[in-house]
Amino acid sequence: MSTVKSYLDEKSYNLNDDKELLRAMADVKVNMDANQNEIAEAIGITARTLRNKITKDRAYYNSCIEEFSSTDVQEQTELSEDEMSTFVTNMIRLGTNPKSAKDMQLFIEFFEISKQDVKSILEVKKSSFRRWYKDASLDYMDRREIATVLESMSDVMYMGNKETQGATQNFVDMDIEDDLTKLQLMYSGLLFMSLFNQVEHPALPYLGQVLRLEQIKQGKYKELNKKNIKELAQFKSPKTVWSETSKLLFQKDMGWTDEQLEDFLNAPSKQAKVELPDKEQVKIDKEKHADKFNVFLTAQEEIENMIKGDK
Known part of the structure; x- marks a missing residue:
């Protein structure tokens, strides 16, 4: 039986x-x-x-x-707060890294996720600028420098993670008369226009430095999350490498001489020339706050910087 x-x-x-x-x-x-x-x-x-x-x-x-x-x-015996927290954490891991369809179904049923919930998330991902930026291939931008500045502004920019929850409301509450806010808005506007025109404005790195210096001067400097910086900067497109065969075929199609081909391959990217005010002073201030200003994403970078300092 x-x-x-x-x-x-x-x-x-x-x-x-x-x-x-x-x-x-x-x-x-x-x-x-x-x-x-x-x-x-x-x-x-x-x-x-x-x-x-x-x-x-x-x-x-x-x-x-x-x-x-x-x-x-x-x-059942009542679970402690730690036990309940562990259970929920395991459920989230089960759903975000399922080993079978049954795991995914269990996750969906536990959190009562509907088809509409999934559709809403997909719509947000399609319409979210931050999602587009993370996935876009922007070989004309210095992704690392931009990511560093954006992370320094994460108190007013929601990055889609727990650490920046509340940033949206902080953004709404920004005082546009404040000097730091003005710099943040100037940087964001110049970044947007650079993305829109598909060319990085040459003043963008300088403006990012001025913004971060103002954060330090106002006592609003915070430790930067290197993981977030890496995530924002990791989609940098590799430089195109021309094989000898590709060079010959391209040269033949264009009817160029060897000299014309070399001039084309080694031509600098086009950028507008802009005179930047107080550039030397920004450089002096940047060196003065080097301990807070420099962001090393790897131990090797930090060691190399220490070696430079000893010379």
């Missing part, structure tokens, strides 16, 4: 009554973790017949499932 059948015999369900049968099925599903084939075999019907009975009165069957599930939870 199977364990499921023994359990049902002990409960004395009247399996000839459809309501009692559905209740019995819900009971063993919740409390015995039995699948439909095991239940059908224990009751003495086919799995197909079992599914048909559930379909005819699914509302009642679901209510029985909820009843047994809630009873099961109430009978």
Whole structure:
């Protein structure tokens, strides 16, 4: 005699009554973790017949499932805060890195995620500028320098992570008469126009330095999250490498001499010339606050900087 059948015999369900049968099925599903084939075999019907009975009165069957599930939870020992936190963390890991479709289904049911929720997230990802920026290939921009400045502004820029929750409201509350706010808005505007025109304005790095110096002067400097900087800067496109065959084919198509080809391959990128005010003073101030201003993403960079300082 199977364990499921023994359990049902002990409960004395009247399996000839459809309501009692559905209740019995819900009971063993919740409390015995039995699948439909095991239940059908224990009751003495086919799995197909079992599914048909559930379909005819699914509302009642679901209510029985909820009843047994809630009873099961109430009978358990109350979890401590740490245990509950660990459980939720494990559930999130299960859903974000599932090993099977069952793991994903369990995650969806636990957090009651609907199709509309998924659609909403997809719409946000499509319309979010920060998502576009992270995924875009911007070989004409200094991604690392920009990422460093944006991370320094993360108190007013929501990056889509826990660390920057509340940044959106901080942005709304910004005082546009404040000098630091003016610099942040100037930098953001110049960055946007650079992206729109697909050429980095030559004053952008300088303006980023002025902004970060103002943060230090106002006592609003904060430790930068290097992980966030790497994430924002990691999509830099590699420089195109021309093979000898590609060079010859291109030269033939264009009808160029060797000298013309070399001039083309070594030509500098086009950028407008802009006179920057107080550039030397910015350089002096930057050196003065080097301990806060320099951001080393790797230990090797930090060691190399120390070696330079010793020379």
